[in-house]
Amino acid sequence: MAGSQDIFDAIVMADERFHGEGYREGYEEGSSLGVMEGRQHGTLHGAKIGSEIGCYQGFAFAWKCLLHSCTTEKDSRKMKVLESLIGMIQKFPYDDPTYDKLHEDLDKIRGKFKQFCSLLNVQPDFKISAEGSGLSF
Amino acid sequence: MKDSLVLLGRVPAHPDSRCWFLAWNPAGTLLASCGGDRRIRIWGTEGDSWICKSVLSEGHQRTVRKVAWSPCGNYLASASFDATTCIWKKNQDDFECVTTLEGHENEVKSVAWAPSGNLLATCSRDKSVWVWEVDEEDEYECVSVLNSHTQDVKHVVWHPSQELLASASYDDTVKLYREEEDDWVCCATLEGHESTVWSLAFDPSGQRLASCSDDRTVRIWRQYLPGNEQGEVHYLSCRGGMQRLLTQWKCICTLSGFHSRTIYDIACLTGALATACGDDAIRVFQEDPNSDPQQPTFSLTAHLHQAHSQDVNCVAWNPKEPGLLASCSDDGEVAFWKYQRPEGL
Numbered sequence: 001m002a003g004s005q006d007i008f009d010a011i012v013m014a015d016e017r018f019h020g021e022g023y024r025e026g027y028e029e030g031s032s033l034g035v036m037e038g039r040q041h042g043t044l045h046g047a048k049i050g051s052e053i054g055c056y057q058g059f060a061f062a063w064k065c066l067l068h069s070c071t072t073e074k075d076s077r078k079m080k081v082l083e084s085l086i087g088m089i090q091k092f093p094y095d096d097p098t099y100d101k102l103h104e105d106l107d108k109i110r111g112k113f114k115q116f117c118s119l120l121n122v123q124p125d126f127k128i129s130a131e132g133s134g135l136s137f
Numbered sequence: 138m139k140d141s142l143v144l145l146g147r148v149p150a151h152p153d154s155r156c157w158f159l160a161w162n163p164a165g166t167l168l169a170s171c172g173g174d175r176r177i178r179i180w181g182t183e184g185d186s187w188i189c190k191s192v193l194s195e196g197h198q199r200t201v202r203k204v205a206w207s208p209c210g211n212y213l214a215s216a217s218f219d220a221t222t223c224i225w226k227k228n229q230d231d232f233e234c235v236t237t238l239e240g241h242e243n244e245v246k247s248v249a250w251a252p253s254g255n256l257l258a259t260c261s262r263d264k265s266v267w268v269w270e271v272d273e274e275d276e277y278e279c280v281s282v283l284n285s286h287t288q289d290v291k292h293v294v295w296h297p298s299q300e301l302l303a304s305a306s307y308d309d310t311v312k313l314y315r316e317e318e319d320d321w322v323c324c325a326t327l328e329g330h331e332s333t334v335w336s337l338a339f340d341p342s343g344q345r346l347a348s349c350s351d352d353r354t355v356r357i358w359r360q361y362l363p364g365n366e367q368g369e370v371h372y373l374s375c376r377g378g379m380q381r382l383l384t385q386w387k388c389i390c391t392l393s394g395f396h397s398r399t400i401y402d403i404a405c406l407t408g409a410l411a412t413a414c415g416d417d418a419i420r421v422f423q424e425d426p427n428s429d430p431q432q433p434t435f436s437l438t439a440h441l442h443q444a445h446s447q448d449v450n451c452v453a454w455n456p457k458e459p460g461l462l463a464s465c466s467d468d469g470e471v472a473f474w475k476y477q478r479p480e481g482l
Contacts, residue, residue: 077278084320111265111282118240118267118279 042097049106050094056113057089059124063116078119085112142421142439142462145473148187150178156465158203158451163210165457170471171201177215177225179232180471187473193232196223203247203292208254216248222259224277236277240267251295251302256280258302260290266304266314268321281321285312292336297343305334311348311358313386327358329388338405346386347410349400355412355422357390357433390433395420402451404462410435411462411476413449418442419464421476438479445470 064082067075088109093099117124150156151172160169167190168180177193199218206213213225213232222238222245242263249258257269257277266283288307295302302314302321311327311334332351339346346358398415408424421439428434445466455461460476 107284111284114240114265114282115279118282 060086081116141477141479142441143475147470147472150471151469154469155467159453159463159465160204161455162206165455169204171204173200196234205248207250214248216245218244247292249293258293260293262289285323294337303337305337307333336402338403340405341407347403349403351399353396355392356388358386359389361385404452404454406454411452413452415448419444
C-alpha cells in the first residue's frame with residue numbers, strides 16, 4: 001500500500017519537484033554569475049579610486065620634495081595642507097570597502113587636493129583611463 | 138494690501154538680457170546689479186531718480202550671477218558662469234579688478250563676504266563650497282574646499298556676527314559650516330525642503346535662517362545652542378569617548394500655499410521677509426506681533442502681482458533706509474519699492 005502511494009506521489013508532485021530543482025539550479029547559477037559581475041565591478045571601481053588617490057599621493061610626494069627648502073611664512077600654509085593631504089591619503093582604509101565613511105573621506109581628500117593646487121597655483125590634468133595614456137595630436 | 142508696496146521707479150539695468158542679482162553697499166547709497174550681459178552696473182541716486190554711475194564690463198566672459206560688497210564697502214566681488222570670481226576695488230566711481238579667483242570647475246553661483254571682511258565664500262555647480270582668506274595686502278588664499286553637497290550649490294551666505302557659513306543646494310538641503318581645529322567642516326545639514334533650495338538669508342540678529350525653495354515654501358530655521366532654554370540637548374560621542382555638545386537647527390516655521398511658482402530669493406529684515414517669485418510677483422510677510430518666538434507665525438502683508446514682466450530673481454532691502462526694497466528680473470529691469478508697514482501690525 002505504502003509503495004503505490006509513493007509512485008503516485010512521484011507522478012503527481014513531478015511538476016512541483018522539477019520546478020523546485022530548476023529554481024535551485026537557477027539560483028546557484030545566478031549567484032555565481034552575480035559574484036563574478038560584482039567582483040568585476042568592484043575591481044573596476046576600486047581601480048579607479050586607487051588610481052585617483054595614487055595620483056594625488058605621487059603629486060603630494062613630489063611637491064614635498066620640491067617645497068622642502070621653502071621656509072617663508074606663505075609657504076607654511078602650503079606645507080601644512082600638504083602634510084594634511086599626505087596624512088589623509090595614508091589613513092585611507094584601502095582594504096575595507098565596507099568602511100562607512102569611505103566616500104566622505106574620499107571627498108575630503110579631493111577637497112584637500114584642490115585646495116593644495118589652488119595654493120600652488122597649479123591646475124593638474126590627470127587623465128585616469130583604463131586604456132593607458134592617451135596621446136593625441 | 139496693494140498700497141503697502143509702492144513702486145518708486147524702474148531702470149532698464151541689463152537691456153536684452155536677464156538681471157540676476159542686486160546688492161546694496163553697506164552705506165545703502167549704491168546698488169550693484171549684474172546680469173546675463175556679462176556686466177555689472179553700479180546705481181546711485183541723483184535727486185529723485187536712479188542713474189548708472191559705473192559699468193564694470195571687462196571682468197567676465199559669461200553671465201555674472203551674483204555680486205557682493207565687502208563689509209567695509211571698498212570692494213565688490215562678482216561670481217560668474219565663466220568659473221571665476223572677480224574682486225573689484227572701488228576708487229570713487231571707478232572700479233578696478235584687482236584679483237581673479239580661479240579653481241571651481243564650472244559656473245560659480247554665489248559669493249559672500251564674512252562680517253569680519255577677512256573671509257570670502259564661493260560656491261559652484263561643481264558641488265563644492267570654497268572658503269578664501271584675504272590678508273592686508275589683498276592676497277587671497279584658499280582655506281578650504283568643502284565637498285559636502287551632492288549637487289549644484291546655488292547660494293552661500295554668512296551669519297551676520299559669527300564665523301558660520303550657510304549654503305543652499307539643488308540637493309534640497311541647506312548646510313552649515315564652521316572652522317574646527319584649523320579646518321572647515323560641515324557642522325549641520327538642514328533637511329525639509331522637497332526640492333532645490335535657491336536662496337538663504339539670516340535675519341539681522343542671526344538667530345534665524347530663512348530658506349526659499351523650488352518647492353514653493355519658505356522655511357525658517359532656528360539655532361538651539363547648548364544649554365538652551367528649551368531644554369534641547371544634543372550630544373555627539375566621538376571616538377575616544379569624548380562628548381561634544383552640538384548646536385542643533387530646527388525648522389520653526391514653514392510658509393506654504395502663498396507662492397504659485399519657485400521662490401528664487403528671500404531677504405530679511407527684523408520681523409519681515411520679502412520674496413522673489415517665478416510668478417513675477419514680490420511678496421512681503423510680517424511676523425505676527427504676539428507669536429511665540431519658538432513657533433512664529435507670519436502674515437502676508439504685501440503681494441504685488443506683475444512686479445516685473447518675468448521671473449523675479451532677487452529682492453534686497455536697503456540696509457539704511459527702512460522699507461526701501463530693490464528687485465530685479467529676467468526682464469532685465471531693476472525696480473525700487475517703498476514698503477509701508479500696514480496699520481494695526
